[in-house]
Amino acid sequence: MTATPHAGKEEDFQLFLTLLERDGFEGRFKSGIHNADTTGLMRRMVKEDLLTFDGKPLFPERIAQTVPYQLTADEQHLYQCVTEYVREGMNRAARLDDKRRNTVGFALTVLQRRLASSPEAIHQSLVRRADRLRRRRDDLLNGRSVADEFAQVDLDDWDEEERSAADIEQVEEDLIDTATAARTIEELNAELADLDQLIHLAQRVRNLDTDRKWVELRKILEDNDLIHPGAAKPRKLIIFTEHRDTLHYLARKIRAVFGRNDTVQTIHGGMRRAERRAITEEFTKSPTCQVLVATDAAGEGLNLQAAHLMVNYDLPWNPNRIEQRFGRIHRIGQTEVCRLWNLVAANTREGEVFARLLHKVEEQRKAYGGKVFDVLGAAFDETPLRELLIDAIRYGDLPETRARMEQVIDDSVANGLNELLKERALANDAMSEIDLAHTQRMMEEARARRLQPYYIEWAFRRAFQRLGGRLTRREPGRYEITQVPPAVRAVTKHGPVAVRYERVTFDLERINVDGRPRADLLAPGHPLHDAVAELTIGQLRHCLERGTVLVSPQVEEPTLLVGVVEEVVDGTGESIARRFGYAFVNPAGEVRPAGPAPYLDCMPAPRTPSVVAATRLPWLSVAESQARTWIIGHQLKDFLAEVSVRRLVELQRTRERVDQRLSHEYRRLADEARAAMSKEQAGIKPKESSDSLMRKAHDLKIRRQARLALLDQQAQLATKPPQLMTAALVLPLAMVAAEIPASAPLHAKEAAVVERRGIDAVLAAERALGRLPQEQAFNNPGYDVLSLPSDNGPSIRIEVKARLEGAEDFFVTHNEVLTGMNSAPHYRLALVTVSKAGPKYDQVRYLANPFANVDAGSLAAPGVRASWSAAWNAGSAPF
Numbered sequence: 001m002t003a004t005p006h007a008g009k010e011e012d013f014q015l016f017l018t019l020l021e022r023d024g025f026e027g028r029f030k031s032g033i034h035n036a037d038t039t040g041l042m043r044r045m046v047k048e049d050l051l052t053f054d055g056k057p058l059f060p061e062r063i064a065q066t067v068p069y070q071l072t073a074d075e076q077h078l079y080q081c082v083t084e085y086v087r088e089g090m091n092r093a094a095r096l097d098d099k100r101r102n103t104v105g106f107a108l109t110v111l112q113r114r115l116a117s118s119p120e121a122i123h124q125s126l127v128r129r130a131d132r133l134r135r136r137r138d139d140l141l142n143g144r145s146v147a148d149e150f151a152q153v154d155l156d157d158w159d160e161e162e163r164s165a166a167d168i169e170q171v172e173e174d175l176i177d178t179a180t181a182a183r184t185i186e187e188l189n190a191e192l193a194d195l196d197q198l199i200h201l202a203q204r205v206r207n208l209d210t211d212r213k214w215v216e217l218r219k220i221l222e223d224n225d226l227i228h229p230g231a232a233k234p235r236k237l238i239i240f241t242e243h244r245d246t247l248h249y250l251a252r253k254i255r256a257v258f259g260r261n262d263t264v265q266t267i268h269g270g271m272r273r274a275e276r277r278a279i280t281e282e283f284t285k286s287p288t289c290q291v292l293v294a295t296d297a298a299g300e301g302l303n304l305q306a307a308h309l310m311v312n313y314d315l316p317w318n319p320n321r322i323e324q325r326f327g328r329i330h331r332i333g334q335t336e337v338c339r340l341w342n343l344v345a346a347n348t349r350e351g352e353v354f355a356r357l358l359h360k361v362e363e364q365r366k367a368y369g370g371k372v373f374d375v376l377g378a379a380f381d382e383t384p385l386r387e388l389l390i391d392a393i394r395y396g397d398l399p400e401t402r403a404r405m406e407q408v409i410d411d412s413v414a415n416g417l418n419e420l421l422k423e424r425a426l427a428n429d430a431m432s433e434i435d436l437a438h439t440q441r442m443m444e445e446a447r448a449r450r451l452q453p454y455y456i457e458w459a460f461r462r463a464f465q466r467l468g469g470r471l472t473r474r475e476p477g478r479y480e481i482t483q484v485p486p487a488v489r490a491v492t493k494h495g496p497v498a499v500r501y502e503r504v505t506f507d508l509e510r511i512n513v514d515g516r517p518r519a520d521l522l523a524p525g526h527p528l529h530d531a532v533a534e535l536t537i538g539q540l541r542h543c544l545e546r547g548t549v550l551v552s553p554q555v556e557e558p559t560l561l562v563g564v565v566e567e568v569v570d571g572t573g574e575s576i577a578r579r580f581g582y583a584f585v586n587p588a589g590e591v592r593p594a595g596p597a598p599y600l601d602c603m604p605a606p607r608t609p610s611v612v613a614a615t616r617l618p619w620l621s622v623a624e625s626q627a628r629t630w631i632i633g634h635q636l637k638d639f640l641a642e643v644s645v646r647r648l649v650e651l652q653r654t655r656e657r658v659d660q661r662l663s664h665e666y667r668r669l670a671d672e673a674r675a676a677m678s679k680e681q682a683g684i685k686p687k688e689s690s691d692s693l694m695r696k697a698h699d700l701k702i703r704r705q706a707r708l709a710l711l712d713q714q715a716q717l718a719t720k721p722p723q724l725m726t727a728a729l730v731l732p733l734a735m736v737a738a739e740i741p742a743s744a745p746l747h748a749k750e751a752a753v754v755e756r757r758g759i760d761a762v763l764a765a766e767r768a769l770g771r772l773p774q775e776q777a778f779n780n781p782g783y784d785v786l787s788l789p790s791d792n793g794p795s796i797r798i799e800v801k802a803r804l805e806g807a808e809d810f811f812v813t814h815n816e817v818l819t820g821m822n823s824a825p826h827y828r829l830a831l832v833t834v835s836k837a838g839p840k841y842d843q844v845r846y847l848a849n850p851f852a853n854v855d856a857g858s859l860a861a862p863g864v865r866a867s868w869s870a871a872w873n874a875g876s877a878p879f
Contacts, residue, residue: 017041023707024657026700027665047330060308062330062338066358068346069216074208075119078201079348082115082122085194087394092181104181105390109317110172112393113242116350117314119211120249123202130195133180137188168269168296213343214253217311220341221257221291224309236283236307239293240325242314244268250293250313262288269297280304285514296321304328308336313343315354317389349392356406437792444795448782448823449596452523453477453506454856455818460506460522460529461857463536464488471857477510478503478519481528488531495527504528506857544726549611550602551740553733553811558614560585560623561594563726566636568643571716577643580725583631585623591630595782601813603862605731606739614731628722636719644717655711662704669697744862758802758832759784761842765830765878771796782819783827794826798846802832803868810871813863817851824849831868831875845875 017025020041050058071079086108093104111129114121182188217239224235241247251264258264265279276297283292284306292307296316307329316322330338342358345351388408391401461471467488471479481501489497503519505511511519522529550561561584568577582594605611673693676686733740759775762785766773771787785798799820801810812829820827829850835841850871854864 021654021657023703024654024661026661027668058332059330060334060337062326062340064326064340064342064358064361066355066362067216067220067341067343068351068355069212069343070347071345072210072212074205074210075212076347078119078122078198078205079115079345081201082126082198083112083349083393085198086112086115089181090390090394107180109390109393112350113314113317114245116345116348117241117243118213118246118249119202119206121243121245123199123206124245125243126195126199126202130192130199133182133188133192133195136180137185137192140185140188213313213345214250216343217250217313218253218257220311221254235290235309237291237309237311238304238307238329239291239311239313241293241295242316244270244295246314247293247295254291254293258290260288262286264291264293265289267292267294267297267302269295271297276302283307296325302328303331303333305331305334308334308338310339311341311343315342315344350389353389353392440792441795444823444826448797448819450822453508454821455597456523456529457506457857458818458859460532463532467532467535469532471504474503475510475513475516477507478505478513478516480504484528488528488535491531491534492527494530494534497527497531501528547727547729549605549615549729549731550599551605551733551736552598552602552730554598554601555584555730555732557586557732558617558735559730560620560627561598561728561730562624562627562724564627564631564635565723565725566631566639567720567723568640568717569720570647570718571713572710574714576647576717577639579639581635583627583635584730585627585630587617587619589619589622589626591627591634593635597815599728600815601862602728602730603740603744605729605736608736608739611731611736614735615729620729624724624727628724631722632719636722640717640719647717648715651711651715655708658707658711659704662700662707666697666700666704669693669700673697744865754802754804754834755800757834757839757842758800758830760839761802761832761844762798762800762830762878765844766796766798769878773798782815783823785830796826796828797823798828798830800830800832802834805833805835807868809865810868811863811865814859817854817859817863818856820849820851821854821856824852828878829871829875830878831872833872844878845872846878847871847875848879850874 014025047059048057052058089108090105093108111122111125114125180188180191182191221237224237239250241250247266247268251266254264255261265283267276267279271279279292280302283289284304292304305328310326310329312322312325316325326338326340342354344354344358346355391404464471468485469481469488470483471481474480481504484497484499484501489499491497501520502517504522505519506522508521511521513519520526520528524530524533544563561582563580563582566579566581567575569575582596582598583591584594584598585591670693672688673690676688676693677690679686680690763773763775766785766787771789773785773787776784776786782799783797784800787796787798789795797819799812799816801812803810810831820829825848827849829847831845831847833843835843
């Protein structure tokens with residue numbers, strides 16, 4: 001997953017795609033011939049088009065507002081003087097060699113940006129620059145050898161997208177103080193004289209303390225309940241600046257306004273990543289910290305959606321940075337409308353460029369909403385915004401420069417954004433309403449069946465305790481492990497296993513708890529979990545192979561439960577899909593699916609003569625082969641059809657892409673080989689020989705043939721014979737009822753006719769509520785009814801418990817409890833009192849989230865027995 005895979009650079013994007021599919025994107029990108037068809041490899045979406053399953057926008061609205069202001073007379077005078085210094089420096093640099101010219105030009109643009117940032121930033125920058133140049137002049141005066149102190153920057157190769165914000169900050173800091181076109185003592189003296197005058201002006205403006213830009217920022221603070229102590233809910237604001245001097249300046253000013261130091265935090269590129277994350281955590285969690293002042297180092301990899309207000313105190317010269325900054329708060333999980341204020345000095349040359357740009361962006365936002373920010377960077381692919389700004393600084397007085405600036409912005413934003421958004425719309429992978437509804441139901445079912453956290457916790461705790469380990473509960477859902485058994489620590493192939501764990505949890509939501517140690521998430525993939533699983537399976541594999549005898553109230557006659565691995569492979573023998581499932585085989589040889597984990601609703605059978613005799617029933621000798629035959633004829637056929645639909649479409653898409661791209665590359669190389677041969681025959685040496693080009697073309701032809709042959713093999717899908725992993729004889733409760741303790745939960749089971757009455761009563765209640773109820777099959781343990789709301793909202797899972805009036809208790813199976821916990825809050829436990837007077841007198845009550853207080857890890861294997869009267873009194877009318 002990536003937020004910026006394209007960034008307006010098609011050639012780089014093609015190279016990125018070769019990492020996913022080499023043959024499908026082979027060769028040099030050629031505009032107008034190649035296109036990046038990402039179908040099957042990537043889904044390209046625009047934030048504003050993403051919806052939740054209930055049809056609501058995944059991201060809130062975002063609104064950007066331009067805040068124009070006029071420099072004071074003193075600020076304007078300083079601006080004109082520094083701009084003239086920059087222009088003259090650029091003109092002198094234009095006479096230097098390429099690299100030195102670019103480096104000096106780069107440094108001067110940084111100086112210009114600091115001029116626009118704040119009086120503090122330009123003053124400090126001028127002082128540091130003068131100090132460095134003065135040291136350089138003194139070295140020359142004293143006869144010391146002086147080499148260029150600054151690194152060379154090639155603006156033709158300078159790409160901010162390839163550099164981190166911290167790297168960019170460091171390069172700018174190094175160059176702004178040292179890069180100069182002056183080489184002799186006389187030239188340095190002249191530049192230092194200019195700098196001394198500018199420093200005097202900058203110091204005067206700074207000391208006046210009439211910073212108009214700060215005045216506008218203070219208004220934003222005051223108008224948005226940020227410095228009102230009586231505000232109902234403290235708001236959080238992020239202020240982005242380009243320069244550390246401005247960052248520290250703003251932090252001082254804002255702290256003075258609030259009267260508290262802890263109100264403001266700062267992040268810049270000079271900080272270590274760990275320090276930035278710690279400050280982010282403080283800003284996110286602390287209610288007293290309301291303002292974060294940051295450079296673009298905070299725009300990389302940090303989640304700052306605790307704030308929904310943002311100010312661009314300095315506008316970046318790279319338009320992609322605008323979206324990256326806005327994206328820090330406009331993220332999944334943000335619930336507030338996101339607002340951005342862009343501060344622009346209207347009476348400056350670069351301010352005119354930004355004002356024009358933001359005006360056009362706002363016009364497009366009215367038509368396209370926040371989508372404009374997603375493609376703003378790509379809109380300036382042909383003429384970079386940096387180039388426009390430099391031209392405005394150097395030649396802004398010329399009418400033709402202003403006209404070109406307006407034309408480029410209009411073409412890029414007013415027209416360019418329109419074309420880009422149309423292009424994105426054509427490549428949009430939005431799902432149809434039918435597909436969306438289907439996917440929503442699949443995800444709801446997956447949530448109800450998920451293993452994490454409850455099934456995983458139940459299995460791990462028992463396995464870990466069996467191996468000698470112990471979990472001590474410290475907080476709800478969180479445990480301490482003081483000693484991991486040596487045998488577990490010895491299993492290191494999954495990763496190192498610690499001696500102790502201060503906190504572990506099975507629930508993702510409980511990893512971080514305020515004031516408590518961070519917990520390890522115990523799940524498949526964690527070294528401790530996998531070590532325990534491997535040891536347990538290794539030690540108990542013989543039990544799986546030997547099988548066992550269980551008791552269940554769900555069966556009416558002795559039944560064989562088998563656990564089976566089903567697998568689909570392709571023509572190369574590679575496994576394409578595998579699944580594990582269960583099936584029941586009855587004495588007549590009839591087979592039916594058993595659903596997931598049916599054994600959890602059973603209990604071990606007592607070793608009595610009748611149980612031992614049942615293990616010798618003659619039909620058991622052929623039951624496994626009957627199960628295999630049925631699975632081959634039913635389950636495997638359906639499994640193959642299900643996998644084939646998805647796999648064959650994927651392979652055909654890959655085949656077309658590979659055939660098209662490699663055929664084109666072969667023809668290109670062959671054409672170039674013929675052209676090279678013509679040059680060779682004319683006595684001209686080509687860039688690459690015809691023999692070399694023909695070899696490459698031949699190799700590519702062989703590669704294409706091999707890949708297409710492989711794709712043909714991969715399209716030959718077949719199933720492997722089912723592999724029986726385990727079996728258990730499941731006996732009906734009635735067969736051993738006398739040997740099962742009276743307190744066992746399994747006894748609290750009602751007759752089939754009573755259960756039928758209960759199901760019918762709940763179906764009628766659901767229809768009366770306007771929902772569409774669907775009764776579930778017997779092999780769907782966990783709930784009895786799936787009810788679909790008329791508004792396409794989340795489906796409701798209902799487990800029905802029916803008892804004759806006067807009953808004292810009822811039984812909820814292990815699977816029913818965990819399914820209810822997984823499905824909450826879209827779950828109901830329906831209680832039906834079945835009247836002796838007839839169905840029309842039956843009563844129904846619902847309980848929501850009835851298992852909220854159940855400890856999944858301590859849940860008994862078959863389930864729980866509960867008081868009917870207590871549960872009935874806690875329920876309410878169907879809802």
